[in-house]
Every structure is written in structure tokens, then in C-alpha cells.
Amino acid sequence: MKNVKSLYVTFAISIFFIVTIFMSISATFSYVSTKNSIIENMKESSENTVNTLKNNLAILIPSYAVNDYTNLLYNEIKNKEIFAIVVKDYSMGKVVGKEAYITGKIRQGDNIVAFDTKNKSHVSSLKTCYYKKEFDIKSMLKKDLGHITLCISDEKMKKELHGIIYKTINNTILISLFLIICLFALFHYLLMKPISKIISSLNNTDKDGIPINELPLAFSKELNLLAITANKMLYSIKSSRNILKKSESRLKYLLEMSPIAVRIAKDKGTKVVFSNHTYASLIKEDYVIDSDPSKYYKDKNEYKQIVEKIKNKEKIFNRLVEFKIKDKTVWALASYMSIKFDQEDSVIGWFYDVTREKNLQKELTNQKNEFEAIFKYTKDGLALLDLQSNFLKFNEAYLKLTGYTKKELLTKSCIGLTAIEDKSRTQEAINDVLKDGSKINFEKSCLVKDGRTVRVNMSLVLLPDKKTILLSAKDITEQNIIQSQAKLASMGEMIGNIAHQWRQPLNIISTIASSIKVKNEFGQKVELDDLLFDMTHIMQQTQYLSKTIDDFRNFIKDTNEKEVLSIVNTIEKTLVIIHSSFLNNNIKIIKDYEDDIEILGYENQLIQAIMNILNNSKDAIVENVLDDDEKIVYISTKIVNKELIVSIKDSGKGIDKNNIDKVFEPYFTTKHQSVGTGIGLSLAHQIITEHHNALIEVSNCTFTANSKKYKGACTNLIFKI
Known part of the structure; x- marks a missing residue:
């Protein structure tokens, strides 16, 4: 900022110049007037002197009264502001033998001395005097008696004029000082003091450089108007600042909460001065400020090219950039532009993390290739x-x-x-x-x-x-053949079960009929109540026989339509079918149904699968367990993690670890050819997984039932809820 003078100094100089100009004009006028007045007085005085000298010298010269007229000259010079009077006396000249007798008086300092024609100073003074008047003295008869030269000096005029100048200068200084002091007081009180208060208020600012308090009012209308106008401006500025701060806060909040990473870098994009949380998360850093953003780019030259484009006022939108962050590749869609941040040129960048999309795209490409390979091969x-x-x-x-x-x-x-x-x-x-x-x-x-x-x-x-x-x-043509074989095997086993189940009811019916016949042959009377009781008993047995036929018919009936079925009810129907077979082999079935669900499925297929699993358990128990007390099959249901687990455990000592991974393979069996075909568990696996979207798992396990531990195989059927 250039050096500027104080308003006081400027005001004082201005006053001094104004007064000086005014006094100069006045002094000039006074100077000219005084000078003209003095000149007029000099002329008037010289005329009077000339008239006096004419009259007196016209008498004294002819009388040769040199002393008398020299005294007259002395008195004229003394009493008037006359520098010198020189007389050429022609009459006296004739006496002394000259053309004229020259005599006179001249001022020399404060004295009046006789004029000396030989004194060069006297002669020179006459030549250079300010005012000179010459005239001849004639007699009554117009005869030349002499010649008078009257010189008037300007010393008095100079003195008076110098006095005027001196007085003017003194007055100018005094008046200027007086006016400066008076006006300074008024200026200070009426103008500078209010202005000083205004300046003080303006200097009392907050961190944003805006005055904290309103400007004070002054005595003058103009300053009050200035203060009021300035206060309105301050109010408007403060209101605007509040709006800007709110907008800035909202913008900062939006930037901080934005799912898009934002960062601002200055010094040609080499120093981060702002970043939001998303950007810090993107580059996996807790503190980002003052860091160089280029270090996160896999290709450092790429960022240099970006900064160079921004420098040339270009804008970059949705550019795919690759970061290398902690040995991991991060992909982002980036946009850049130049902005002013803290009054400095800066580069702002927006980054949208597309790593997941990029990986998904890569994965989709791989999946596409895999799908094409699968589709082809x-x-x-x-x-x-x-x-x-x-x-x-x-x-x-x-x-x-x-x-x-x-x-x-x-x-x-x-x-x-x-x-x-x-x-x-x-x-x-x-x-x-x-x-x-x-x-x-x-x-x-x-x-x-x-x-x-x-x-x-x-x-x-x-x-x-x-x-x-x-x-x-x-x-599945061959698979259907396998299923048919399995079904035929199951039907054969079921026919055997039916034979076992029908034997007792048929014996009961035969015994009742024989009893009635014997009584009739021996002439015994059959009581009506006994007959009704026997008939009721026969009806119960025939209904049981009918139910077994229905169960057999339902099992062998093929259906391609799914139906809503209960898992527990399906297990129960399976147990009815295999009941006699298990009973004949002294195998005890323990049921623990904790939960049940309904699914959309094929009931007969599910019965087939469960029956195959149970038959495998039965065969293992018959082959490996001799003690009837150890022959156990434990069936439980329980919901775990939104899945119903049907667990079928047997005490058949388990499966050889070398064979456990092969049990679901078609035609794999460890049984004698007369006992097993190796298609039971394979078919069960297909029915459970492919037709009912469930899982089947087989393992060896140890379990407790009736307070006793058993070792055997465990088959879990897992149905999604």
C-alpha cells in the first residue's frame, strides 16, 4: 500500500494554502494600491517642491544668494521624501567663469550632504534614481537663470511595500494557525472523532473480518446517514454470511455423508486439503490431509496427465482410474475440475468406488466363459x-x-x-x-x-x-428302470410285510368262525350278544386288512403332481409299511418328533426314500447286532436355523470309513447279492435332492436312547423352511 498522509496533515496543508492564496491576493492588491498611492504622492510632492523652488530660485539666483537657496534645498529634502536636488546656476557660473555653477543637496544614508559633481556615487545615484524631474528657472523676462534636477528615491516605497509583504506573511501565518487550530478542533470533534469511532468499530472484527458491533451514530446528519447505511450493509453481510455458513455446513455435511468420495488438493494437485470419510475409506487411511494423492494411483503418470488437463481448464468426467492401495487394486469412476479453495487454485476430485462392479464384471465374464464351457461340454x-x-x-x-x-x-x-x-x-x-x-x-x-x-x-x-x-x-430312461427295480423290490418287501400283517387278523377271523361252527355242530346255542361281539371283532380285523391294501395301493400308485404334505405324517406312513418287517426282526423304533413342517412334494417318492434308508438301517442291524436289546432305530425331527432336520440313527455299528463316500453311488452295496441291489440310497439321494430341493447327509455317530449309548449310522434329511 502506498504511503498516504494523515487527514489532519492534508487538512492543515489545505487550509494553509487556501489562506496563503487568499492573503496573497489581498497583499498583491494592497501592494499595488500602496505603490500607486506612493507614486502619486511622490509626484504631487515633487510638483509642490518644483513650484516652491521655481518661485524662490527665480529671486535668489539673480541675487547670487547661493547659501540661501542651498538652505532651501536642504529644507525641501529634509521635510520631503526627496533624494537629491541639483541646481545649475547660470548667473553664478558667469561669476566663476563657467557655463553654470552646479550645487545641490543629496541624501547619503541618514545625512543630507552637498552634491559633489566629482563624486561618482552622487553622479551615479542621480542617473539611477527611481523618479527624476528636471525644469528650467526663468526670470520675469523669460531669461534662463538656471536648471534644477529633482530626484526622488524609492527607498520609502520599498520600505512600505516590504512592510506590507512582511505584514501579509505574518498575518497569513497567524490566520492559518488560528484557522488550523479552530478548524482542527471542529474537524476532530465533529468529523475525525466519529470517524475514529467508526474505524474502531470496523477494526473490531470476528474471525471472518466482519465488524462485531454496529457503527456508532454521530452528531452530523451525514455521518449518521453513513453509519446507518453501513450498518444496513453489515446486517446484510452478516445475514449473507449466516446463510453461507448454513449452506457451507449443509454442503460439508453432504460431502461428509456422501457415498461418493470427495477430495480437494492444492499445490498443483499434490497436497490434500480436504477429504470426506468416504475418500478416507476408499484409500484405507485414517488421516489424509497434507498427503500426496498421486501415491495411490497405480500409474503415477496418469495422475500427472489429469492435473495437466485441469491446468489447461479442461474438465474430466467419469474416467475409470486404477488405485493400488495396500497391495490391493481399487477401481473408481473419477471426475476432476479446477476450483478456488482458500483463494488458491486447487483440484477437486469425485470418486465412486466401482471395485465391486469391476470384480462382478470380471466374475460375470468368468461365469459367462464357464457357462459357455458348461453349455458346450x-x-x-x-x-x-x-x-x-x-x-x-x-x-x-x-x-x-x-x-x-x-x-x-x-x-x-x-x-x-x-x-x-x-x-x-x-x-x-x-x-x-x-x-x-x-x-x-x-x-x-x-x-x-x-x-x-x-x-x-x-x-x-x-x-x-x-x-x-x-x-x-x-x-432318465435308465434311471426310471432303476426306480422301477427299486419299487419292485420295495413292493416285494411290502408284500412280505402284508403277509406278516395279515396272518394275525386272518387267524383271529378263522378262530371266531371255527368257534361258531363248533358250537352249532354240537347244538350249543349261540347267544346274540356273543355273536354281535364276534362280528364286531371280525369287522375290526377286516378294516385293518382293508387299510393295509389301501396303503399298498397308494404306494404303488404313480403321480406326477406335487402336493402339500407333512414330513411327520409321511414318516408315519412309511413306518406303517415297514412295521411288520422291523417287528419280525425285533427292531425297536424310537420316535422323537419335536417339530414338523409342510412342503410341496411327491409323497410316494418321499415314502420310498425314507423306506430305503430305514431298510438299510434294518439290514445293518440284522447283520451286525445279535442282542435284541441293542436293536434300535431312533427317528427325530427338529428345526435348526430355519431348516427341519429329520435324523434317522441306527445301532448297526456304522459304515466302513472307506465306503461312506460311496453309499449314494448307483449299484454300490456291501451286502450279498441276494440281499441288496445297491440302488436304495442312490434313489433316496435323487428323490431328496432333485425332487424336493433338500439335502441328505450320511455319517457315523454315537447317540443316546433310553439312557443307553449306541453306535451306528446317522442319516440326516434337511428340508428348507
Whole structure:
């Protein structure tokens, strides 16, 4: 800031100059007037002197009264402001033999001396005097008597004029000082003091440089108006600041809470001065301020290029950048622009973490590749259908399943390759896919190229584009044969169970009938009450026989429709079927039903699976346990973590650890060929996992029942709630 003078000094100088100018004008006027007045007086005085000298010298010269007229000259010079009077006396000149006798008086300092023609100073003074008047003295007859030279000096005029100048200067200084003092007092009291208070109030500021208090009011109207106007401005500034602070707080809060990472860096983008929590989380640092953001970029030159573009006033939006943070790769969509922060050029950056999306994209790419590999090389037939079931794409396994070439199959449809008896069901299945999004484990008969019919298990899923259906088909023709074999085996065992179950009721009926016949043959009267009692007993046994027939019929009846069923009720129905077999082998079944759920499933298939598991337990117990007290099967149900676990434990000593991982393989068995086929647990695994979306696990375990410990196999069926 340039050096500036105090207002007091400026005001004093201004007053001094104004007074000086005014006094100079006045002094000039006085000087000119005085000078003119003096000159007029000098002229008037010289005229009077000339007249006096003319009259007197015209008498004295002819009388040769030199002394008398020299005295007259002396008196004239003395009494008047005359510098010198020189007389050329022609009469006296004739006496002395000269043209003229020259005499006179002249001032020399404070004295009046005789004029000396030989005194160069006298002669020079006459030549340089301020005012000179010369005239001739004539007689009455107009005869020349002499010549007078009268000189008037300007010393008096100079003295008076110098006095005027001196007086003017003194007056100017005095008046200036007086005015300065008076006006200074008024200026200080009326102007500077209020202004000083205003300045003091303006200097008393808060951290934002805004005055804390209002400006004080003064005596003058103008200063009051200034203070009022300034106070209005201050109020407006404070209000604006409050609004800005609120906006700043909201903005800062929004930035802090923003899920998008934000950071501001100055010094050409090399020093972080602001960052929000999301940015700190993004770069895995607790403290970010003053750090160099470039160190987090995998490619340091990339950030230099970004800063260079920002320097050239370019803006960058949604640029994918790669960070290397603590040996981990982090991807972000970044935007940059130049801003002013604390009055300095800075670079602001926004970062949206897309690492998860990037990894998902990579994972999706991998999954796509995996899907394409699976689609191409899986043993199951895969095909893509349009909504009318026309084939769009398929893998080699599907071509092999149908026997058609690629060109031939592209002209076919899934409905068209369906056996007549299953076409209606297949169309309904596709409609279910369009409605619900999927159809799982749907079985149908498929017509293939060579005229054969194969049984397939299909799952259909509507893809996200809502225009394509993914079909997975598996040839279960051989599997159905296995199931039929298993069912036949179960039916054979069930027939044996029925034979055991019917033996006692038939014996009871036979005994009652024989008793009535004997009584009749011996002529004994059969009482009506006894007859009714026997008939009731016979009816009970026939109802029991009828129920066993119904159970057998329900078991052998095939159904492709799922129904709502209770897990515990299904177990109970299974136990009814195998009851006699277990009873004949002295195997005790302990039931502990803690929980139960209902599922959508195939009851007969589930009975088949549970019966196969129980038969495996029965065979293990019969083979490995001799003591009837040790023959136990323990069945329990319990809900754990939103899953119903059906646990079937037996006391059959367990499964060899070398075989436990093979128990679900088709045709795997450790039994004699006359006892087992090796398809029971394999079929159970398929029914549980594929048809009921559940899990089956087998392990060896030790369990307690009736306060006694047992060792054997444990099979868990896990149903999702």
C-alpha cells in the first residue's frame, strides 16, 4: 500500500494554502494600491517642491544668494521624501567663469550632504534614481537663470511595500494557525472523532473480518446517514454470511455423508486439503490431509496427465482410474475440475468406488466363459428356446440326446418333440415358466430322430431378457428302470410285510368262525350278544386288512403332481409299511418328533426314500447286532436355523470309513447279492435332492436312547423352511 498522509496533515496543508492564496491576493492588491498611492504622492510632492523652488530660485539666483537657496534645498529634502536636488546656476557660473555653477543637496544614508559633481556615487545615484524631474528657472523676462534636477528615491516605497509583504506573511501565518487550530478542533470533534469511532468499530472484527458491533451514530446528519447505511450493509453481510455458513455446513455435511468420495488438493494437485470419510475409506487411511494423492494411483503418470488437463481448464468426467492401495487394486469412476479453495487454485476430485462392479464384471465374464464351457461340454442336454418353444441354440449333448443335426433341430420345437400323451402337460409347464420364471424337475417323454421315445427330466428357466428360456434335459430312461427295480423290490418287501400283517387278523377271523361252527355242530346255542361281539371283532380285523391294501395301493400308485404334505405324517406312513418287517426282526423304533413342517412334494417318492434308508438301517442291524436289546432305530425331527432336520440313527455299528463316500453311488452295496441291489440310497439321494430341493447327509455317530449309548449310522434329511 502506498504511503498516504494523515487527514489532519492534508487538512492543515489545505487550509494553509487556501489562506496563503487568499492573503496573497489581498497583499498583491494592497501592494499595488500602496505603490500607486506612493507614486502619486511622490509626484504631487515633487510638483509642490518644483513650484516652491521655481518661485524662490527665480529671486535668489539673480541675487547670487547661493547659501540661501542651498538652505532651501536642504529644507525641501529634509521635510520631503526627496533624494537629491541639483541646481545649475547660470548667473553664478558667469561669476566663476563657467557655463553654470552646479550645487545641490543629496541624501547619503541618514545625512543630507552637498552634491559633489566629482563624486561618482552622487553622479551615479542621480542617473539611477527611481523618479527624476528636471525644469528650467526663468526670470520675469523669460531669461534662463538656471536648471534644477529633482530626484526622488524609492527607498520609502520599498520600505512600505516590504512592510506590507512582511505584514501579509505574518498575518497569513497567524490566520492559518488560528484557522488550523479552530478548524482542527471542529474537524476532530465533529468529523475525525466519529470517524475514529467508526474505524474502531470496523477494526473490531470476528474471525471472518466482519465488524462485531454496529457503527456508532454521530452528531452530523451525514455521518449518521453513513453509519446507518453501513450498518444496513453489515446486517446484510452478516445475514449473507449466516446463510453461507448454513449452506457451507449443509454442503460439508453432504460431502461428509456422501457415498461418493470427495477430495480437494492444492499445490498443483499434490497436497490434500480436504477429504470426506468416504475418500478416507476408499484409500484405507485414517488421516489424509497434507498427503500426496498421486501415491495411490497405480500409474503415477496418469495422475500427472489429469492435473495437466485441469491446468489447461479442461474438465474430466467419469474416467475409470486404477488405485493400488495396500497391495490391493481399487477401481473408481473419477471426475476432476479446477476450483478456488482458500483463494488458491486447487483440484477437486469425485470418486465412486466401482471395485465391486469391476470384480462382478470380471466374475460375470468368468461365469459367462464357464457357462459357455458348461453349455458346450456338459453331459446334460442344454438348449435355448424362444417363447414358442422353438430351438435357438443347443449343445452337443442335446444334439446327441435327440439324434438330430444342428440344422435339423433348428427347425424343431420342444413341444413338437414331445410325446402325444405329454404335450398338454409340457405346454402347461412352459406357461408356468412364463408366469413364475421356472419349472424344475419336469418329466416327459421325448421323441427322438430314430423313432425311439426317451424319458427326460427337464428344468426350464426364463432368462432375464424375458424372451429366452433355458432348458436343461437329462435322459432318465435308465434311471426310471432303476426306480422301477427299486419299487419292485420295495413292493416285494411290502408284500412280505402284508403277509406278516395279515396272518394275525386272518387267524383271529378263522378262530371266531371255527368257534361258531363248533358250537352249532354240537347244538350249543349261540347267544346274540356273543355273536354281535364276534362280528364286531371280525369287522375290526377286516378294516385293518382293508387299510393295509389301501396303503399298498397308494404306494404303488404313480403321480406326477406335487402336493402339500407333512414330513411327520409321511414318516408315519412309511413306518406303517415297514412295521411288520422291523417287528419280525425285533427292531425297536424310537420316535422323537419335536417339530414338523409342510412342503410341496411327491409323497410316494418321499415314502420310498425314507423306506430305503430305514431298510438299510434294518439290514445293518440284522447283520451286525445279535442282542435284541441293542436293536434300535431312533427317528427325530427338529428345526435348526430355519431348516427341519429329520435324523434317522441306527445301532448297526456304522459304515466302513472307506465306503461312506460311496453309499449314494448307483449299484454300490456291501451286502450279498441276494440281499441288496445297491440302488436304495442312490434313489433316496435323487428323490431328496432333485425332487424336493433338500439335502441328505450320511455319517457315523454315537447317540443316546433310553439312557443307553449306541453306535451306528446317522442319516440326516434337511428340508428348507
